[in-house]
Amino acid sequence: MPALRPTAPAPMRRCRRSCTAWIALALVACSAGSEVTPAPTDPPPGSGTAPVTDAAPVSTATPISLWWVDALEPGEPGSAGLVNAILEGLPSAPPVEVVVKPAYGSAGIEAVLRSTVNAAPERLPDLMVLPLGSLRAARAEGLIKPLPLTGDRAEAAFAFAADRAHDGEQTWALPLAVDLLQTIGRNVTPPETWDALERSGIQPLILPLGGSTVPDLAPLLAVYAGFGGSLADLPAVDPDALQSAFEALADGLAAGWLRRPDNGSSPRAAWNSFAASDPPLAIVDAGSVVDSQAGYPGMTWAPLPGSAGPVPALAWGWALVVTGPAPERQAEATLIASQLADAFQAGPVVAAGWLPARRADWQRVLSSTLDPAPEADYLDDLEAQLDAAILVDGDSSWRAGWAQAGADLAGGAGAATAASRLLGP
Structure with a gap:
């Protein structure tokens, strides 16, 4: 490629x-x-x-x-x-x-x-x-x-x-x-589901994980939402959706088709890794991409994958x-x-x-x-994603548990350990 x-x-x-x-x-x-x-x-x-x-x-x-x-x-x-x-x-x-x-x-x-x-x-x-x-x-x-x-x-x-x-x-x-999350690709069409991503061979996907701020937690929350979890119910969680989401992340990290950013745990760190090396896919924040998008011929973009289809964009x-x-x-x-x-x-x-x-x-x-201006198609799609975006709630009552769970997954502790941060032992 x-x-x-x-x-x-x-x-x-x-x-x-x-x-x-x-x-x-x-x-x-x-x-x-x-x-x-x-x-x-x-x-x-x-x-x-x-x-x-x-x-x-x-x-x-x-x-x-x-x-x-x-x-x-x-x-x-x-x-x-x-x-x-x-x-x-x-x-x-x-x-x-x-x-x-x-x-x-x-x-x-x-x-x-x-x-x-x-x-x-x-x-x-x-x-x-x-x-x-x-x-x-x-x-x-x-x-x-x-x-x-x-x-x-x-x-x-x-x-x-x-x-x-x-x-x-x-x-x-x-x-x-x-700002909001989006998947960007390098001369490839980002898969719409996690199964398609795993089977596609278009790997790795740079996934920011392990941070504690609202933007840092957005990718983890998006994966949970993509497996059927409701963000509107937080801090309450759906045990089945949580376990499925965390197992997908743990399996992907262990197999290597998911990879964390080279430095940092934020969506902007994922963009830096994408821009500095050759991964085909990354989950990033649009605010980091928009001023450089026109300088990357062949860049593709899409919502984040879910278990059955794309996930509405999460914004903050x-x-x-x-x-x-x-x-x-x-x-x-x-x-x-x-x-x-x-x-x-x-x-x-x-x-x-x-x-x-x-x-x-x-x-x-x-x-x-911006000079050069971003592609019109990119701005059209980004605006449509913002129109349909879901706000990441900043309530600190649940952030700590999710941050601990993300750190567990990033450190290789496994899905069960990470889920226990939110479900209890």
Whole structure:
């Protein structure tokens, strides 16, 4: 099988414009028509806003505080260069102080939010980002505030994101960035079932396994769903589906037709292994692939295989929420959230390794931002997968058990040992 290589050496983030130019374009768009400014009178039709106060917000002496995450920054760990560059140019916005938090883990942004609420609620930020899969729990716990915006702002996102951002009565978040799993191939058609994959001889399939973050766990959850497990019922699991899924993984790893990434346990690590060597198949995240796809002639793509057919794509992402306790600052925080969401999705989102959450102009943003632009067929299929995607819930109540099970499988412990993490001895 001929090796599939890029047509020319190029850095991973090959962009038609620099990030600075993206930001400038985003800000022009924001100021020209997408700016959301609370006003004392009814807004124009279709603006997506509703009156916030009896007067336009007045800038406070203290900057609005924003908790951002490292997962949305393309620079060095802890860097806030991308978001700060956007914020500095926002029209008519108050000053913003940015603190970058880890996206996941015991010191991750969700854990820090809950510990701050319990220990020092006065130190909560006015505005922050949260995983889309955590919004329902955050809303139920009273951790986030409703946004004084009509639902069309949230509902403009892909359905899996809009469902968490708007509950039919109130808007709770502005979806910001999304990603999803897909199978990619090298001059081959990805098999639709696990049996077909095992029999095909198109091997190995690079399968990320053994991590603990939501993106890391998505492949394991997708295999479980592909054998009939319901993700909507988590943390409860179907014992038969779980055992079948784990046996397929354990057998594939032992036989060698499944292989873990060379370095790391994430979908992005799987993409790095695919790009650096010659495996015919890999399960990856689309955000890692989209900016390089046009440089790989012969690349194929498909949903993940299941026991009886393809599995709907699993997706995850981030949204902006208002968390501060001071009502007089919530109007300003809403203004910043609206402008930042618009500017970030107009191009910088791709530099950060993600896909825009907003459905409108989705393909245009990617095609005009990336050089060379991804193939139209690839974008059509990716958009269709996002339309039908299932959100990976970020509830930490079940993540630990699944992470342990994945680590067991990755370490060769076997299906029974891995299943016991979720079913008990």
